[in-house]
Amino acid sequence: MMKLDNFFVSGANEEAVAVLEAVLNNVKVYSPVLIYAKPGRGKTHLLHEICDKCKTALAGQKVAFTTGRQFLEEVDRTIRLGAKPNQIKIYDDVDILLVDDISDIFGCSEAEHVFTNLFLSSMGQKKKQIICTSAVLAKDGGSREMIRFFDRACVVQLYAPDEQLKKNVVEMMIQQFSLNVNEEAMRYIIAQPFLSINQILGDMTKLAALAEEDEQINQQFCQKYHIGQSH
Numbered sequence: 001m002m003k004l005d006n007f008f009v010s011g012a013n014e015e016a017v018a019v020l021e022a023v024l025n026n027v028k029v030y031s032p033v034l035i036y037a038k039p040g041r042g043k044t045h046l047l048h049e050i051c052d053k054c055k056t057a058l059a060g061q062k063v064a065f066t067t068g069r070q071f072l073e074e075v076d077r078t079i080r081l082g083a084k085p086n087q088i089k090i091y092d093d094v095d096i097l098l099v100d101d102i103s104d105i106f107g108c109s110e111a112e113h114v115f116t117n118l119f120l121s122s123m124g125q126k127k128k129q130i131i132c133t134s135a136v137l138a139k140d141g142g143s144r145e146m147i148r149f150f151d152r153a154c155v156v157q158l159y160a161p162d163e164q165l166k167k168n169v170v171e172m173m174i175q176q177f178s179l180n181v182n183e184e185a186m187r188y189i190i191a192q193p194f195l196s197i198n199q200i201l202g203d204m205t206k207l208a209a210l211a212e213e214d215e216q217i218n219q220q221f222c223q224k225y226h227i228g229q230s231h
Contacts, residue, residue: 192228
């Protein structure tokens with residue numbers, strides 16, 4: 001059974017991880033899947049992890065990873081060569097399609113039409129697994145076609161880091177930078193209201209840049225440099 005073992009699991013993401021592990025072990029059963037999260041909460045990292053697992057364990061499946069921006073550019077390039085949107089068959093031969101930031105195609109009717117046609121064709125004999133990420137829901141900018149796609153999708157959400165996830169990420173960064181952080185500072189950092197994993201990474205990188213070699217980082221040091229308070 002395939003597991004997402006390179007991804008920190010906590011209450012902030014355990015539902016999403018459980019669904020996606022089920023997808024990995026029952027490909028084409030749960031398509032499409034949408035990973036929804038605000039920026040910086042790990043959806044791109046999670047999608048890359050899924051892609052790597054698929055390529056390793058599903059050798060007979062053709063896997064493609066793209067972004068909403070790249071998809072948009074491919075559609076635009078094909079149209080400029082003379083194709084009509086309903087004639088475009090990009091990714092038609094792919095078994096597992098992963099699209100990061102699908103919301104980047106919102107507002108481009110041609111790209112939205114091509115994508116939804118791709119989705120509809122995946123429901124027929126040429127079943128394919130589609131997994132997307134987005135920081136925006138279709139109702140906030142997509143066409144009716146995209147809204148229908150989002151309505152049909154199995155939506156999983158990544159939430160703001162909880163205490164366990166913050167602890168895992170902070171410990172990883174302490175090890176990465178060989179930081180000397182005492183227990184008081186550790187508790188203080190974990191207690192801060194970080195809204196994303198990226199905010200934690202940014203503040204831990206700042207600590208690494210400001211601390212002298214082997215200097216012990218305490219709560220006062222963290223407060224002095226506004227750790228967890230500048231977002």
